[in-house]
Amino acid sequence: MRLATARDELEPLRDPLVTGPDDPRLTILVLTRVIEKLGDLELITSHEIEGLFAVDLAFLQDFYGVINFGDQEEFDALVSAQRSTRLLGVEDERPTSAPSDPATADEGEAEEGDDARPSLRRAVEELPRRAQ
């Protein structure tokens, strides 16, 4: 992903499919412009970005915000947060407190905000295979 320019944010507003500045499609179009490489895809169109899983799109949005408007601290926080989640079949390296309290391990799964997202991300394990 390259750094964004004013043009990257203004040109999509002229897209006839965009209904206004709050149209969520704007995000798709902006990301389509600035993402230069995604896996081994040769051509990235809005169709590819629309087809991303929600969590992956959310990460790209966060990444866009951090590299364009954030500082080094926010970038490091985003990268470390991404590394610490159990993504795409990678084992979780975070120390967990669950083993010390096995009774609540099962019932607490849905309530724990941090763990809810990684467990959702496990469902997108096909993504790297498709990208490779």
Add this chain to the structure above:
Amino acid sequence: MRYPTDALWQEIAYLAYHLHWPLDDLLDLEHMDRVRMVRSVVSLNDRAWQSVRDYAQ
């Protein structure tokens, strides 16, 4: 996630007014470069006006 559209146009107009750069060049500045340029022009303007005020006194 996106930069406020009104602010974008204000910054571009400000730079165009002071620098007389073509619109295409301004549109192609990365966000932080554009903001840096705006701050620099503001600073230069302040210095110029301060010189004028000092001279007038």
